[in-house]
Amino acid sequence: KKRIAFRKLGRTSSHKWAMLRNMVTSLIKHERIVTTVAKAKELKHLADQMVTLAKTEEEKRLHAIRQANAVVREKPVLTKLFEVLGPRYALRQGGYTRILKLSKKRAGDNAEMAVMEYVDRPGELRAAKPPKALQEVVMAKYWKELGIDPIDSNSTTEQLVDGIQDLQLADQKVDDVETEEFEKTVEESEEETAYIEESHESEQQKESDSSTEESKK
Numbered sequence: 001k002k003r004i005a006f007r008k009l010g011r012t013s014s015h016k017w018a019m020l021r022n023m024v025t026s027l028i029k030h031e032r033i034v035t036t037v038a039k040a041k042e043l044k045h046l047a048d049q050m051v052t053l054a055k056t057e058e059e060k061r062l063h064a065i066r067q068a069n070a071v072v073r074e075k076p077v078l079t080k081l082f083e084v085l086g087p088r089y090a091l092r093q094g095g096y097t098r099i100l101k102l103s104k105k106r107a108g109d110n111a112e113m114a115v116m117e118y119v120d121r122p123g124e125l126r127a128a129k130p131p132k133a134l135q136e137v138v139m140a141k142y143w144k145e146l147g148i149d150p151i152d153s154n155s156t157t158e159q160l161v162d163g164i165q166d167l168q169l170a171d172q173k174v175d176d177v178e179t180e181e182f183e184k185t186v187e188e189s190e191e192e193t194a195y196i197e198e199s200h201e202s203e204q205q206k207e208s209d210s211s212t213e214e215s216k217k
Contacts, residue, residue, distance in 0.1 A: 009039065019039075021072070054081045089120070092133075093132070095119070101114045
């Protein structure tokens with residue numbers, strides 16, 4: 001069947017909504033829960049919607065708090081939603097949660113199990129891809145350190161060519177620095193080798209002189 005907006009999950013509408021409220025409250029509280037794949041897919045939309053409410057502007061914050069309060073069951077969890085999760089995803093445009101399927105199915109009914117969690121949480125095992133806005137900020141800082149103006153998508157052909165030439169010059173500078181460092185390392189190793197050889201020769205000379213003196217005696 002197609003174009004079915006919601007999964008019934010074998011429950012009445014009121015029972016399903018109560019279950020989803022409990023699950024989203026636990027997810028915000030612990031930031032990671034284990035459930036079935038079907039429930040996780042149904043919960044994902046609601047969990048992302050809660051973060052969207054937490055990112056609401058200050059002028060509309062009161063109305064967003066009231067909307068979230070109609071879903072979240074615990075006051076401390078509601079506070080965490082707006083004070084922790086909202087600022088955490090300020091630069092991320094969607095994709096606040098992810099579903100990781102587990103290989104072991106549930107005993108009894110053999111249902112597929114999954115882990116549902118918020119991304120960018122402390123202690124996560126696999127880091128999520130950084131948001132595009134953060135990537136642009138980091139790259140702009142990197143280009144600025146190299147002395148290169150960032151290339152805009154609306155730039156003209158001449159600006160793009162200039163940007164490519166700047167990148168080539170930057171690569172050449174990096175290669176020159178690496179070559180200088182390599183040559184310096186080689187010179188230091190040669191000096192060290194010469195010093196070791198000289199010290200070895202001096203020790204051999206001392207040993208030969210001492211043996212000659214002993215033979216004379």
